[in-house]
Amino acid sequence: IRHLNQRSEMLSGISHDLRTPLTRMKLQIAFIKDSELSKNLSEDIDEMEKMLNEYLQFTKSSFQEKDEMFDLTLLIDEICKKYDNNNLSANLMPRVYFNGRKNLINRCINNLIDNAIKYGEKVKIELNKNKNNLFIKVEDNGPGIPETEFENVFKPFYKIDKGRADAKSSVGLGLSIASDIVRSHGGNIKLSKSNMGGLGVKIFLPV
Numbered sequence: 001i002r003h004l005n006q007r008s009e010m011l012s013g014i015s016h017d018l019r020t021p022l023t024r025m026k027l028q029i030a031f032i033k034d035s036e037l038s039k040n041l042s043e044d045i046d047e048m049e050k051m052l053n054e055y056l057q058f059t060k061s062s063f064q065e066k067d068e069m070f071d072l073t074l075l076i077d078e079i080c081k082k083y084d085n086n087n088l089s090a091n092l093m094p095r096v097y098f099n100g101r102k103n104l105i106n107r108c109i110n111n112l113i114d115n116a117i118k119y120g121e122k123v124k125i126e127l128n129k130n131k132n133n134l135f136i137k138v139e140d141n142g143p144g145i146p147e148t149e150f151e152n153v154f155k156p157f158y159k160i161d162k163g164r165a166d167a168k169s170s171v172g173l174g175l176s177i178a179s180d181i182v183r184s185h186g187g188n189i190k191l192s193k194s195n196m197g198g199l200g201v202k203i204f205l206p207v
Contacts, residue, residue, distance in 0.1 A: 025045055
């Protein structure tokens, strides 16, 4: 956890430092005569700013939030309802309780579903538990990620060359933040090929 805190502090510092040059770039784009190029650059900068804000918000809440006991089944069910997407299906064990930072777990699950919906047409989320662990699984039927990239996609801003390369941006911070949240709760996160042919993300959290 100390290592995760150090990493979060470092990334938070980098995120702060990047804001100034991004603002400068935004001002300079206004002088570019090629409207198509200007539009593309503006979109890239907007996306970067969104990612930086997301990470800064995450690091801030990480240090402020306290553990609490909450109904994880209910939380995931509410997240799924907000998406209001017929292609998102949930199979949740009832009344699974977890002691942790509720807002961070909420963000983690949202990030995983966002990622799955971005690349797949159909998305499934499952929740189960045994005596020692609880398991959250998010699967999609998208193009998936090559196994050689499984570890890399947890790195912030990592760009994939194959598989999901049709996306014009990097993986961003979604999976990186999800991984940090899971590990800060003493859990683990693993990627695999999903039963639907796309990407499967499995989270293990100690009960």
